[in-house]
Amino acid sequence: METGLRILLLSALLALSGCASLRNWLDRDEPRTETEESQDEAAQASADEVEEQPPRVIEPEVERRTVKVPKIDNENFELGAVFGALSVEDFGTNPVYGVTAAFHVTEDFFFQAEAGRSTAGKTSFETLGGNIQLLTGDERRFTYYNLALGYNFLPGEVFLGRGRAMTSSFYLMGGIGSVDFAGDEKFTVSFGAGYRVLPTDWLAIHVRMQDRVFDSDLLGESKLTNNLEANIGLTVFF
C-alpha cells in the first residue's frame, strides 16, 4: 500500500518535471530576440552575484549626504571716492577730488591705486604783480595718479554710544606715481597715513593725509616740492 503511494507520487513528480523540460524545449524552438537573451544573461549574472555575496541582515537604506559647497563671497577689493584739500607748493591750497581702489592681500598689507585732480591757485608773485600769469588755465590743472603699498597697523574699535562698535585701523601708505602739472609730467613719490572706520563690513570711511613729492623747476631753480593732501573718503568693499 505504502510503496504503491510512493510510486504514484514519484510518477507524478516525473511527469511534472518532464512537462517543464518539454516546455523549455518548446520555448527554445521559438525565435528569441537579442534583448530577451541579454535580459536572461543579466538575470543569470545577478543571480550569481547574489549567490556569491554573504546574506545581509539589514539592507542599508541611508544615502550618503554630499554637501555642495557654495561659492564663498570674497570681499578683498575696495573702491571709492575721496574729497579734500591739496596744497600745491607755491600755488596755494585748493579742493581736490579723486578715486581710490585697493586690493587687500593679507590682513596687514594692501595694494592701492589712486588718481585725483585739483586746480592750483596763484603764486604770491602773481597775486602781488597784478596782471602777471605764470601758467595758463589748463596748466594749472594738477592731475596725479599713484600706485602704493599700504600697511594696516593699530587695529581697534571705536564706540558710538552704548550699543554700537565699529572696527577701525590706522594705515601707512607709500607709493610711486606721476603728477601732470604746469605742462609737464613728473615722477612722484607719495607717502602718508590714514584712518579707516567701518560702520558695516562693506562700507568704510577714511581720513587720510599724504605728501606728494616731486622735483620742480617751475620757478627758476630745481627743487623738491612737497604737496600735502588731506582728504576724507568713502569706500565700499566687494
Place this chain on the structure above:
Amino acid sequence: MCGAKEYLQVFVTEPYLELRTGPGRGYPVTQVVPRDESVDVLKRRTDYFKVRTERGVEGWASQKDMQKVVLADGTPFTFPLGDRAGFTSHRIEMGIFAGDYSGATLISGYGSFSFNSQLAAELSVGQFLGNASNGTLIDLGLTHVFVPEWRLSPFVTLGTGLVHIEPKATLVLPPDRTDQTAYVGGGLRFYLTRRFFARAEYKSHVVFTSRNDNEETDEWKLGFAFFF
C-alpha cells in the same frame, strides 16, 4: 543685505572656535563656538572668514582655525590658502614696479592670467618720465616660468605692445608718436610670504618706427606682486 542667500554650514571639531570682532589678529576675541556646534560662513576677507553662529552672533574666524572645521558630511572644509602651493599654481597675479626705460624713470603695473602653473598671459601698462621725453607703454605677451615650485624661479617673456612718446619742449619740437613694439625678456620671481612675491624683470624692446631704422630700448624693473 540678501536674506534669502544660502550659506555654507560648517561644524566645529576643535574644543572651540574663536571669533574676533574684525578680520585681523589684532582685533579682540569676543565669542567662542563650542565643539559640535555649527556656524554659517558668510564671507571671506583676506585670511579671515565671517561666520554666524546658531544663536545669530557674527564674528571673524581665522583661516588657520577654519581649516579644522568640517562640512555636514564630515569632510574637511577646504579652500585656497595663500601659501607656497598658491605661489606655484594660481590663476591671477598683479603687481607694481619701479624701474628704468631707456634712461627714463619707469612706473609700471601688470596683471596676468595663468593657464597652468608655467604659462601665463600678461598685460602690463607703464609710464616713463625722462629728461628728454615722457611716454606710456602697453605690452601684451606670454610668460613661461621654468620651475614654478622653486622659491626663486626664473621666467622668460615674449610679446608685443605699443609705445607712445611725447618729446619734451626743445627749440625744434618733434611731434608725439605712437609705435608698435615687440619684446623679449626674462626675470626672476622670489616668494616672500603669504600671497606676496618680489619680481625683477628685463625686457628688450624693438620699436618699429616709421623711419628707416628700428629702435631698440631696454627696460629694467623691480617690484612687488601678489597672487590670488
